[in-house]
Amino acid sequence: MTAIRGVVFDFYGTLVRMVPPLPPSHQAIFNRRGLVEAGERWGDQWSVGPAEGEEHSAHSISERTYLAWERDRLRRRAHDCQVPGDQVEDLVTELDGAMKDIHLALFEDVLDTLAALRAEGALIAVCSNWYWHLDRSIADVGLAELIDVSVSSAQAGARKPHPLIYRTVLDRCGLDPGETLFVGDIWRPDVVGPLAAGMRAVHLWRPDRAVRTAAPPLVPGAVRIAGLRELIPLL
Numbered sequence: 001m002t003a004i005r006g007v008v009f010d011f012y013g014t015l016v017r018m019v020p021p022l023p024p025s026h027q028a029i030f031n032r033r034g035l036v037e038a039g040e041r042w043g044d045q046w047s048v049g050p051a052e053g054e055e056h057s058a059h060s061i062s063e064r065t066y067l068a069w070e071r072d073r074l075r076r077r078a079h080d081c082q083v084p085g086d087q088v089e090d091l092v093t094e095l096d097g098a099m100k101d102i103h104l105a106l107f108e109d110v111l112d113t114l115a116a117l118r119a120e121g122a123l124i125a126v127c128s129n130w131y132w133h134l135d136r137s138i139a140d141v142g143l144a145e146l147i148d149v150s151v152s153s154a155q156a157g158a159r160k161p162h163p164l165i166y167r168t169v170l171d172r173c174g175l176d177p178g179e180t181l182f183v184g185d186i187w188r189p190d191v192v193g194p195l196a197a198g199m200r201a202v203h204l205w206r207p208d209r210a211v212r213t214a215a216p217p218l219v220p221g222a223v224r225i226a227g228l229r230e231l232i233p234l235l
Helices: 026-032 036-042 063-080 085-100 110-119 134-140 163-173 187-196 228-234
Strands: 006-009 016-018 104-106 123-128 149-152 180-184 200-204 222-225
Touching: 006 163, 026 036, 026 085, 036 063, 063 085, 110 123, 110 228, 123 134, 123 163, 134 149, 149 163, 163 180, 163 187, 180 187, 180 228, 187 200, 200 228, 222 228
Parallel strands: 006 123, 006 180, 123 149, 180 200, 200 222
Antiparallel strands: 016 104
16 A cells, blocks of 8 residues: 555644634624524525535636635625615625634644654645635644645635545645545545545544534545544554
8 A cells, every 4th residue: 555645634623623702693794784584595604605516716716806706606695685785795795704704723632643744754735625815724723834735625716525626735735646645524525525536535523523413434445533643553
């Protein structure tokens, strides 16, 4: 079996978690603006972004183009939810800001695990369904010196598990799929997608997960761990 030369991590839920103060819900923003019915039509605040596996490379040619596309999606959705025209732009500005004003903290096993992987000579990357400036989020939590490559879906032009984002991170790392280990907590984006791209995959299933469900059955090429420190023996 080919030796592992690089480890690619998912970001949110794998390396970092959200901590208070939490951003306001979209429904709360609509309610405060007196747009209760429009807020009910708007629905789940997590469903307003690009869909899992969506390709959007035409909108990812530059930061300016991508940010305009983000706001235009919100604008079109607001019109569909019958937000009065004279309130749309202010609402879009607030929603866009609230979605990105999140506070993150590292899981307690991150720093020592990444340091140990680097000591073993592994290249370390992050590949995440994230906004344009993933590098800033990485720096904000103190990981800039431990991460060699970062690839966000916003810049890659596709969200996991689309093949494009995996090709992008492998190209940026200069790695072949067979010498790369992908680590993440969400089954399709972090296990099924990487396996289809030829990588090996590690499914992180922390015992203190917020959502309590049964773990999917493992498939060939994947292993499951309860914490990141279990990665070291896998190399």
